[in-house]
Amino acid sequence: MLQNLEADFPAHSPRPAQAPHALEGMRVIDFSHFIAGPFATMILADMGAEVIKIEAPQRGDDFRQYPPVHPDIGQGAPFLWSNRNKRSVALDLKSAEGLRIARELIATADVVVENFSTGVMERLGLDYASCRHGNPALVYCSVSAYGREGAFADRLGFDPIAQAESGFMSMNGYPDREGVRALSPVMDIGTAMMAANAILGALLARARTGQGQAVEVALFDSAVLMTGYATLQHVFSGEEPRRHGNTSPDTCPSGAFRARDRSFYINCGSNKIFQRLMAQVLERPDLAEHPDYASGAARSARREELFAILDEAFAKEPWTHWQARMRVAGVPCGLVRTVGEAVRSPEARERKLLTRIPHDRLGWVPNLALPIRYSATPLADPVPAPTVGQHTREVLGAVLGYGADRLDACAAAGAFGPAPLAREAAPS
Missing domain, CATH: 3.40.50.10540 (Crotonobetainyl-coa:carnitine coa-transferase; domain 1)
Known part of the structure; x- marks a missing residue:
């Protein structure tokens, strides 16, 4: 372990x-x-x-x-x-x-x-x-x-x-x-x-x-x-949200796709992102400007045919090929990772999210940082x-001013449970 x-x-x-x-x-x-x-x-x-x-x-x-x-x-x-x-x-x-x-x-x-x-x-x-x-x-x-x-x-x-x-x-x-x-x-x-x-x-x-x-x-x-926002969507429309798996009811194409070697996720949250995906990443400007795919609603209505086009294209090259092209084109994308892959990823290391910290018994234990960065008052x-x-005796000594005799009396009175704590140094 x-x-x-x-x-x-x-x-x-x-x-x-x-x-x-x-x-x-x-x-x-x-x-x-x-x-x-x-x-x-x-x-x-x-x-x-x-x-x-x-x-x-x-x-x-x-x-x-x-x-x-x-x-x-x-x-x-x-x-x-x-x-x-x-x-x-x-x-x-x-x-x-x-x-x-x-x-x-x-x-x-x-x-x-x-x-x-x-x-x-x-x-x-x-x-x-x-x-x-x-x-x-x-x-x-x-x-x-x-x-x-x-x-x-x-x-x-x-x-x-x-x-x-x-x-x-x-x-x-x-x-x-x-x-x-x-x-x-x-x-x-x-x-x-x-x-x-x-x-x-x-x-x-x-x-x-x-x-x-x-x-x-x-x-x-x-x-x-x-x-x-599904709550207010329901109140507006009267419809219950439907389960969409890894796709999105609001944007298209958004979902998991398979490169030649790895699965990854893309999210085309706007028409411009879709156009960059098709024209710059897949080199299909004809589809980027096609009226059948001009809006999110139009693309959602043709999700199956659009996903088939993307599946066929992405399968031809490895993830590194597509990642580089999408990064340059400004298309949000990311690997579908396991937890272990995520915490060992270059992004996690760059952000110093998971580190090891000293432990008096084990030497080191892992530590996952909060996602907060202060410039003047660091965490x-x-x-x-x-x-x-x-820290029972330490806290009661420092915060409440209890000396060793009083701590022992509290222990004898059952304040710390049935078994008295071992006596340790405490402020008097």
């Missing part, structure tokens, strides 16, 4: 040592788990916020066990992907002492993020109404499945369910079979990005007003948004996701 990491991926290039962080000085107390909440807080952590992840003792976030799990660190690749640049504090929120510590941490926070089932934070006394009394500037973000209020507030939600119920699944796949879910957790990722944006907006508002607020983002709401250098409770 991870045998070829050094050969395949470059080491991360550190940010300038003296450059500030965009969210420098912000503290986030993160009660979230799985993907949508943790990915949102990781975005904030990458921007320089101090993110303290609160986890159940020993077990931690259930997402830690999503495969493949590395046996030497007891956590899987999906968890590493969504939890870098955080510190983990293990608290038993079922114990009075654990709850008391959680409240103390929240009192020091700029942001709280939670995605428990509706009602859990209220039962714990950690809901927004309770927390804002001691911290009126707090930005409190709840990520839920169907909202915190209303007839569906009790429903649980996961990415595939949101894909199904939003109509997203019905749009994908081929017309002769059921709709197909996206394997990537696109709804969780979209919800995470919405949550991060919502939090940043609330922090900006707080800078003007001095007041915090509650923020809510629902998975279902995000999923409906992720169906794109934080990535630090691998923590083990469960790795």
Whole structure:
């Protein structure tokens, strides 16, 4: 496992040592788990916020066990992907002492993020109404499945369910079979990005007003948004979107084609792109100007005959031949790659998307960067996701001023779970 990491991926290039962080000085107390909440807080952590992840003792976030799990660190690749640049504090929120510590941490926070089932934070006394009394500037973000209020507030939600119920699944796949879910957790990722944006907006508002607020983002709401403009197309026309496989209902020719050696995708999103494809790439100016292909609608009506022409032409030469010609002509195109090919591609290496970063047990672990580039406040250098409770004593010592004796007393009272943490150095 991870045998070829050094050969395949470059080491991360550190940010300038003296450059500030965009969210420098912000503290986030993160009660979230799985993907949508943790990915949102990781975005904030990458921007320089101090993110303290609160986890159940020993077990931690259930997402830690999503495969493949590395046996030497007891956590899987999906968890590493969504939890870098955080510190983990293990608290038993079922114990009075654990709850008391959680409240103390929240009192020091700029942001709280939670995605428990509706009602859990209220039962714990950690809901927004309770927390804002001691911290009126707090930005409190709840990520839920169907909202915190209303007839569906009790429903649980996961990415595939949101894909199904939003109509997203019905749009994908081929017309002769059921709709197909996206394997990537696109709804969780979209919800995470919405949550991060919502939090940043609330922090900006707080800078003007001095007041915090509650923020809510629902998975279902995000999923409906992720169906794109199909929602308004339906309202305009009354028609349901049809599944078009790898082609497009809006542009033609757009789809996957086969060169002599590889499959690739082209997207002719305008008449001018189509004309460049035919005249400059295929050297068929007669088709570029033909009235049968003069508009997107006309080309869509003759999709089969047009695709047959393209299939025959593209099969005559290898991908490198067509890629060079389309790049010069300004025709959007790209290889149909596997994930492994994508992360090892020249484009990914040029953008430094996947690198390796130091790990105290494994030597190196892979790291996938966010697609954000700041000129003045570059993202934080990535630090691998923590083990469960790795920073409990360190955080409580530095943030709350707990000394070793008090930490031991908290452990004995069950704040950190049934098994006391091994004593380690802590500020007194």
